[in-house]
Amino acid sequence: MAWHQPRSLDEALEQLRERSPRIVCGGTDLFVNAQHKSYESEQTDWLDIRRVPELHLTRRTEAGLEIGAAVTAAEIWGSDEFRVVPALQQAARIVGGWQIQNRASLGGNVANASPAADMVVPLVAYRAEVRLAGADGTRSVPIADFISGPKATQLRERELIASLFIPARMLEVPQVFLRHDQRAATDISIVSVALLLQGNGSEIEWGIAAVGAAAPKPFVLSAEEEQRWSGELTAAKLDELSDLYTRRSSPITDVRASADYRRALVGTYIKRAANALLANGL
Known part of the structure; x- marks a missing residue:
């Protein structure tokens, strides 16, 4: 087993191209279910993207709000910059206990694709886009299409979730x-x-x-x-x-x-x- 911790998005994508590792951010869903999956941690290379600074960025423009995939539930409910999406804050505030909220990432909640994932529900209401980066470039997919079923997504091999984008029309609406x-x-x-x-x-x-x-x-x-x-x-x-x-x-x-x-x-x-x-x- 190898545990890779890239320090930039380019480095993360390069390691995806070379090794095809299993991506992990907070790991709050992934490791709990590891023993029931087809992979075993001793035989799997892992790509820990928590330290990739580009995945922690939040940016608001005239077009909308972009939230980095590694932003945690605790950061969402605890920061004033997310007051424009109170439903997302409310969902983030009840993702497990505070220990989970300090590790669980927005991108991970989407990638896990549980039918009961709390933070996904406001994102679906917002008509959010999943912004993806991979060896073949970048692309955006509506979240309603990206999640195809329970624990199933349109994420391709050697690709990761870079951010979630919420259109401006959905911001600061009751x-x-x-x-x-x-x-x-x-x-x-x-x-x-x-x-x-x-x-x-x-x-x-x-x-x-x-x-x-x-x-x-x-x-x-x-x-x-x-x-x-x-x-x-x-x-x-x-x-x-x-x-x-x-x-x-x-x-x-x-x-x-x-x-x-x-x-x-x-x-x-x-x-x-x-x-x-x-x-x-x-």
Whole structure:
């Protein structure tokens, strides 16, 4: 086993080209499951990208906000520069305990592609892009396409996640992240919702909700269906919307909850998220 710790993005990409090592950043998901995977740590070369400075950069431009893949959950919820994406901050604040939050990276949460990954859900609602760097150059993929299913992504061989990009339209919009778990913010989500509503009072200009842990990957409605958020958000309309998200869900039954329970929670949390934003004023 070799453990490589590059000190620049160019060095990291060079080592990817030469050795095809297993990429690790915080390792909070990877090492927990290592004994159940086809690889064994004694036989695997590792590329630790935590010390690559380019992957820790955050940059806001007129186009939007770019967040380096190695930025940790603790840095996201603890820094004022991320106040423009409060739903992401709220999700980062409940990623396990504080020990996990100090190591878990945004890029790692995306790469792990768990259907219940907390920080992924706001990113899906934001229509974020995954920016990738590899031996063949760079490319950007919408996060909804990048995550193809449970623990499955479009990441290519000899490629790494460099950053996540959030369009300017999604910044500083009223938004909230809520989740249901078993042990008050230390367990895996049973259902989660990230909701953005732009409007004035109960009159909504546009809205986007993403739902996690209720399908093979976090999901949103189609652009046409999302137009139903527009206009006056009455109780009856919110009932219709919550029913629509419930019908779109396809949860599983596991040790934490049944599929029927999860499906019922989807509608409940869509309503809770909307009412929370309306109560705070838009």
